[in-house]
Amino acid sequence: MLVYTLKRSFVAFLILIVVSGLTFSLSHLSADPALTIGGEQASDEDIEAIRKFYGFDRPIYEQYFSWLGRALQGDFGESYHYKQPVVDMISGRIGTTMTLGVLAILFALIVSIPLGTVAAMRPNSLIDRFALLIAVFGQALPTFWFALMMIIVFGVWWRMLPISGNTTWAHFVMPTIALGYYATPALMRLTRAGMIEVLESDYIRTARAKGLSPTSILFKHALRNAIIPVVALAAVWFGFMLGGSIVIETIFNLKGIGWLSYDALLRSDLPVVQAIVLIFASFYVVLTLLADLLNAYLDPRISVR
């Protein structure tokens, strides 16, 4: 297990270097940052001076490594537009995005695992059809439409929930459901498929032949094995929710990282964009790593492979 963990961590580190290097060079090649900083009225000399000042005239790999070196020390530079340290801009918003992401993935898991399990226990039953209906809706409805419908029903008509801002927990209810519902169909169908397969396996027959209680058969023997692929998928979805909450953050006016990245992209605010990409790439990599380790814990066969 230790060797496996070290091996996986090393690979994760390499992935991070590659991803951040790629985004760094791509963003510098796609737009000349000196033009962005100088603005439309800047003269050629001004631009040249800006290039010198920021070091844009140096080779790209040199720029990358000096940026990376500073980033590792927690210095992501200053926003071109807001003239604020990027670290401050991000740290003020990351809590909102994290809270939303964690709540949303928990919501998705709490809905999809029990529903998928019950659906698998009685295929084609009423509850299975109901689960399928939920899944189809979840996949067919655009997230923004679903969010707007919730705002109309719960925020405007019934006035049960606040529709904008992030000051109380109540503000997170609708964004959580809107974002979490998005991941529910995939997680639910994977749980259902996994459970159906596991329930027909020989070791479940053994568990029944041992006269174990239905609870033990279902939770200890079946769900534990069926959940393994769900863990990996949930990790991917969680990363996706952290990065892909732009729409939800905008609709509900939750000023998190998603909202910030949208803003920074519009303004070609490269230091902000690069910092966000690096942070999200780290999230993804760490999440995948954690999911792999959790899988190795759940399935003892994995770490020897």
Place this chain on the structure above:
Amino acid sequence: MSKDVILDVRNLKVDIPVSAGMLHPVRGISFSVARGETLCIVGESGCGKSLTSLALMGLLPKTATRTADKLDFLGQDIRDLKERQMAALRGVNMAMIFQEPMTSLNPAYTIGNQLIEVYRRHIDPGKAEARERAIFLLEKVGISAAASRLSQYPHQLSGGLRQRVMIAMALMCGPDVIIADEPTTALDVTIQAQILHLLADLQKEFQMGMILITHDLGIVARVADKVQVMYAGSTVEEGPCQAVFDSPLHPYTSGLLRCIPVPGKTQRGSRLGSVPGIVPNLVGDLHGCMFRNRCDHAEAACEALAGDATQLSDGHAFTCRMTPDEAAQAARQTAREVA
């Protein structure tokens, strides 16, 4: 003869709806097993041996229905027991060993965990006692360093070891009857006989009733008290081991026994002889002798055979239109052809 009968089965039937109609894979099987007695069931693949054993355990597939005129276990009629009541018997009073040791253990838990849980569920919730029992039984089934094996996962064990673990697991609660469904078919030939002998020894030691389904006729000849020959879901011949091996009466039995095994002399690992032809389809209304399309002695009368067994004095019985004398003669003829 005052035998302590544990399991008494009369006219057991299993039906499974399939797309082509109603499948009748088990069509009226009867037998009994007493304490300390071994019943061997032999027959080709697909003749309904596994479904018979699953029907006894109450582990049939959801779509299957089970009927019987009698299904008494430890003097109790178990035909209408609820799932919860069956679960209270399974693992404690009746235990089963399956054909596939590679997949029959849960890959996510150590073998110690899986051995202990059945004891803790049925006998005593304490951990220490269950652990002691597990170590005792792992040693019994010939696994060395038993205590340290408890923390191993199934994937770390070979097929033979896993089947030994399955046997130990079946014995955890001291069952009255143990059902072993082709326990060695999936294993390496070199260890098949070892495992079967181990089972037979443990059955003697713990005085359990045993139903052993196997293709290894050498083992059957050695360990069986009674033999039941199944063909296409029915019993075609049954009787004391000696009688069936010495004087097989049904043409199907003599086909299977073509290697002429003798109790105590038949070579280890001798397989069932192969009988030419294919098993008939068991869907829909069935009548007459099901073996008639493969039988050298088939006549028009076979189509109308009612299926009642001809009983001989010593408990030996067979289901055929031929009289015992005709049948014995036909069997000798089969044996001679082979020699």
